[in-house]
Structures are given as C-alpha cells and as structure tokens.
Amino acid sequence: MLILGIATVQIVGLQTYRASLSADLSDATERRLADRLLTIKRTLTGLPEKLREDAAHDLSSGAIEAHWSPDERAVEADGTNALWADLQARLIELAPELAEGGLIVGAQGGEAPDPHVALISMRLVDGTWLNVSLLSWTPRIPGAPQTVMVAWMIAAVALATAVLMVRWISRPLGRFAEAANGFYTTGRVAAVPETGPYEVAVLARAFNDLQDRLARSIEDRTQALAAVSHDLKTPITRLRLRTEEIDNDPLARSIAHDLEEMERMIDQTLSYLRGDRSDEPLRPVDLVAILETVTDDLSDQGAAVTFQGPRAAVIAGRRLGLKRAFVNLVGNAVKYGGTARVTLAENVAQVTVTIDDDGAGIAPGDRERVLLPFVRLESSRNNATGGFGLGLTIARAVVDGHGGTLDLESAPSGGLRVSVTLPKTAA
Numbered sequence: 001m002l003i004l005g006i007a008t009v010q011i012v013g014l015q016t017y018r019a020s021l022s023a024d025l026s027d028a029t030e031r032r033l034a035d036r037l038l039t040i041k042r043t044l045t046g047l048p049e050k051l052r053e054d055a056a057h058d059l060s061s062g063a064i065e066a067h068w069s070p071d072e073r074a075v076e077a078d079g080t081n082a083l084w085a086d087l088q089a090r091l092i093e094l095a096p097e098l099a100e101g102g103l104i105v106g107a108q109g110g111e112a113p114d115p116h117v118a119l120i121s122m123r124l125v126d127g128t129w130l131n132v133s134l135l136s137w138t139p140r141i142p143g144a145p146q147t148v149m150v151a152w153m154i155a156a157v158a159l160a161t162a163v164l165m166v167r168w169i170s171r172p173l174g175r176f177a178e179a180a181n182g183f184y185t186t187g188r189v190a191a192v193p194e195t196g197p198y199e200v201a202v203l204a205r206a207f208n209d210l211q212d213r214l215a216r217s218i219e220d221r222t223q224a225l226a227a228v229s230h231d232l233k234t235p236i237t238r239l240r241l242r243t244e245e246i247d248n249d250p251l252a253r254s255i256a257h258d259l260e261e262m263e264r265m266i267d268q269t270l271s272y273l274r275g276d277r278s279d280e281p282l283r284p285v286d287l288v289a290i291l292e293t294v295t296d297d298l299s300d301q302g303a304a305v306t307f308q309g310p311r312a313a314v315i316a317g318r319r320l321g322l323k324r325a326f327v328n329l330v331g332n333a334v335k336y337g338g339t340a341r342v343t344l345a346e347n348v349a350q351v352t353v354t355i356d357d358d359g360a361g362i363a364p365g366d367r368e369r370v371l372l373p374f375v376r377l378e379s380s381r382n383n384a385t386g387g388f389g390l391g392l393t394i395a396r397a398v399v400d401g402h403g404g405t406l407d408l409e410s411a412p413s414g415g416l417r418v419s420v421t422l423p424k425t426a427a
Helices: 003-046 051-061 082-094 143-187 198-243 249-274 287-300 319-339 393-400
Strands: 064-069 103-107 117-123 131-135 283-286 304-308 312-318 340-348 350-356 405-410 415-424
Touching: 003 082, 003 117, 051 064, 064 198, 064 312, 064 415, 082 103, 082 340, 082 350, 117 249, 117 312, 143 198, 143 312, 198 249, 198 312, 198 340, 283 319, 287 304, 287 312, 287 319, 287 350, 304 319, 312 319, 319 350, 319 415, 393 405
Parallel strands: 304 340
Antiparallel strands: 064 131, 103 117, 117 131, 283 312, 340 350, 350 415, 405 415
C-alpha cells in the first residue's frame, strides 16, 4: 500500500510537471517565433525596396520562408485556425499597429489546405507586405530521467523507513507469540516487556495479566483434580476390598470389573483434563525407543503389531506424554483394526509416524469429530468396543503440545491411517 501510494503521487506529480512544462514550452516557442517575425519585418522596413527580397531570403530558415512583395499574398481564412490563433494574438500584442488590417493569417491555398502550414502577411510602414510561409511543429518535451531517478530515490527512502518502523512496532508481537507458545507447552508464565508504542504496551500489560489469570486458574484446577482423584479412588479401593468378603464369586467378579472400569474412566478423564501441561521438561528423547517399547508390550500380549524405522530418531519432547499418546494410538489400531503397522520416517526438520490398521476405517465426515472429547462412533456404552472417547483427544493434545500435527486418513489396505508429525526441535 505504501509503494502504491508513493507511485500514484509520483505519477500524478510527474504528469502535472510535464503538462506545466509543455504549456511553458509552447508559450516560449510562440513568443520566440513572434519576435523573429517582427524582427524580419523591422529589418525589411529599414532597407531600400530593391534589397528587401534578398534580405527576406537571407533571413528565412527552418520553418520560416519569408518574401517581400508590394501586395499581400495571404487570404483571410473563413474561420480562425486554432493552431495559429495564439501566434496571431501574440503578434498583435507585440505590434499593436498590425491590429487594423495590417496582419492576415490565412491557410495554405488549394482544395485541401494543410492546417499545419500558414501564410502570414504583415504590412510594412510604406504599405508593402512581408509574406511568410510558416510550418508549425509540436514542441518536444525533453525526457526527465533525473526526475524519475529522484522519484525512485524518494520511494526507496520512504520504503526503507517504513520497513524499519514496522519492524520496530511488530517486534513485540514476536515476543507475544514466543510467550504464548511457551506458556502452552510448559505452563510457566513468561512476562512480556511492557515497552514500545502505547498500543503495544497496553497489549503487553493485558497479555501479562491474562497469563497470570490463566496460571492461577490452571493451578487451582490441578489442585482440585488432585483432590477429586484422591476422593474418588479412596472409596473405590474400599469397595474393592469389600468385594473379597462377598461369597458369591460371579457377583464379586462383576462388582470388581465395574470398579476397575470406573477407575480407568477416572484416570482417562483426569489425564484429559491435565492435558499436556505437566512438570515434565522438554528434553532429547529417542522416539524409536518409545515406539519399540509400545509395540513390544502389545506384541507380548499377543497383538499383531509391527514396527519399521531407523535405529534412532531423537527429538525434543516429553517422554511420558509421547508414550501415553502412542499407547493410545497403537492400542486403538489393534483394538478396532486387528493389526497395527507402525512406520517412522524422518528428515532434517521433523519425524513422521504412521500407524495403519486393517479395520473398517473412519468416514471422512467423522474424522474431525472423532478427535473431540467424549465422542464415540460406536453407539453402545460398552467400553470394550467403544472406549471412553478420550484416547484420540489425549493423543492430539500431546502432539499439539509438542508443536506437531495429527491427521486421520485412509490406509492403503482400506483401514485407518494415523499420521503424526513432530518437529525435531522444541516448538
């Protein structure tokens, strides 16, 4: 927008300047031409008649061809030629004696006279006439490379100044982004300097206040979650102990199963509410080791799980959070697809983990919805088939907390493919 504004101003200014220069040049040309014609007239007036014709020839040059004769040669045109009107007015202005029949400006004779050629007759003092054939020309305005260069210099200086000012104003915005990312991934408040332009300083104060409020809210929620976890698990433990006193074994096993399901539901819900903001710091972790641990544990349980990848892939991450995410993802592949084929690929900047299964897959319209908390595509409330609807949600929260992405696609075998992309450096 700045360049467009500067270019518009410069173009308008340059055109205005050229129009003004054209008008000045035309005016100067008419004045010089009138002065020259009057100079020829005065020169012939002071010479004897026998010398006038030769003198008129000698004074002719360029667009002017002068002749002397006892009578006028020009014939008054039917209408004034606009091309020569200014010159006629200029001649009368400089020589008022020509106003009373002493000046005739006529077009070139013939059936199709050239409007660019005029025949001018001016009466001398003794009644003889100076007849001039005059060819018009358009004054050429010289180029203005210096003007254009100055315009570009002004634009360059203005643009450089604008870039510096914008960088100075927007520099705190980069600190806002860093503080926001750091607060999301670590949960620690990173105060932004409340300096810079007035609006930026106000924004910094509001941003720091928002961080403080969120930090207090997260701390209060964490304490409440710890209390809820303790208060819920204590009676569950007492009930489990009391089931051992029940003589009816089928009833005892049923109650124990319900208590175990309740405890797992509480653990899943608390894990989701905690999200990925934990006290576990970012550190170099071998993602291959995590995936091998997950796949080996499932293989030991009899699941059809395979892993393919390099010997090591080190990223900056949280080991416990990543393990929890991949346990959920690989476990879902085994649970709903019967098999899990885990593949890891890496490049200089990131690693990509793909998990394919042989199940029925997920319809494209449901892939975004299934990532929401407590959403289960399986309509029954049987956790053996439908789960609690938090596994994918927790996995995506962990991946987001590492600055990565989690995508659901169709596997080549027709099942579901889960693609997880994680940066090698901290987000």
